[in-house]
Amino acid sequence: MNKEQLAALTELEQTRWKKAQGHEYLPSPWLREAITALADARLELQEAKDSRDGFACDLDASEAEVARLTEEREQLQQAFDHADAKCVGLARQVSDFFAVRDQQRRDIRRLMALSRKVLAWIPDNDHRRELVLRLADLREKYPKEGE
Numbered sequence: 807m808n809k810e811q812l813a814a815l816t817e818l819e820q821t822r823w824k825k826a827q828g829h830e831y832l833p834s835p836w837l838r839e840a841i842t843a844l845a846d847a848r849l850e851l852q853e854a855k856d857s858r859d860g861f862a863c864d865l866d867a868s869e870a871e872v873a874r875l876t877e878e879r880e881q882l883q884q885a886f887d888h889a890d891a892k893c894v895g896l897a898r899q900v901s902d903f904f905a906v907r908d909q910q911r912r913d914i915r916r917l918m919a920l921s922r923k924v925l926a927w928i929p930d931n932d933h934r935r936e937l938v939l940r941l942a943d944l945r946e947k948y949p950k951e952g953e
Contacts, residue, residue, distance in 0.1 A: 807838075811845035814852070819844070822883055837882045844875040914948045 812820060823841050851868040921941055928934045 807842050807845065810849065811842060814845040814848040815841065819879070822879075837879070837886050840875060840879040840882050844872065844879055847872045847875050911948055914944070915950060918944055918948065 807823065812823070815823060819841060823838070827838070847868065851865070851872055854865055854868050918941065921937075925934065925937065925941070928937070
């Protein structure tokens with residue numbers, strides 16, 4: 807978008823344009839296209855108004871196009887805002903999932919350390935050997951941090 811197109815936008819539309827430039831979400835390209843088309847329509851409308859004495863223009867059609875593009879831009883902005891909020895929510899869920907998973911792994915490692923101490927109290931028999939094998943499997947699956 808050039809400076810002339812940017813100047814044709816309202817302050818709110820300019821802010822939305824700048825916001826759309828910084829996001830890589832799917833609705834963003836459509837929003838940029840709609841805002842650019844709106845700016846072009848406003849520039850054409852202004853040109854038509856400026857030259858209406860010399861040319862026969864249909865200002866009503868241009869104004870209707872501006873109104874249509876404004877509505878389209880609003881719908882795209884809503885879709886963009888919805889997608890943006892959804893992405894933030896999903897990012898929180900992923901972060902929460904990994905926090906819970908990491909806590910569970912720390913808990914498992916603490917239980918493993920405790921079970922090694924408890925093993926020292928159990929006499930050598932088939933049950934102890936089975937427990938030692940299971941603990942070895944768990945140690946392999948959940949190694950200490952840094953191993």
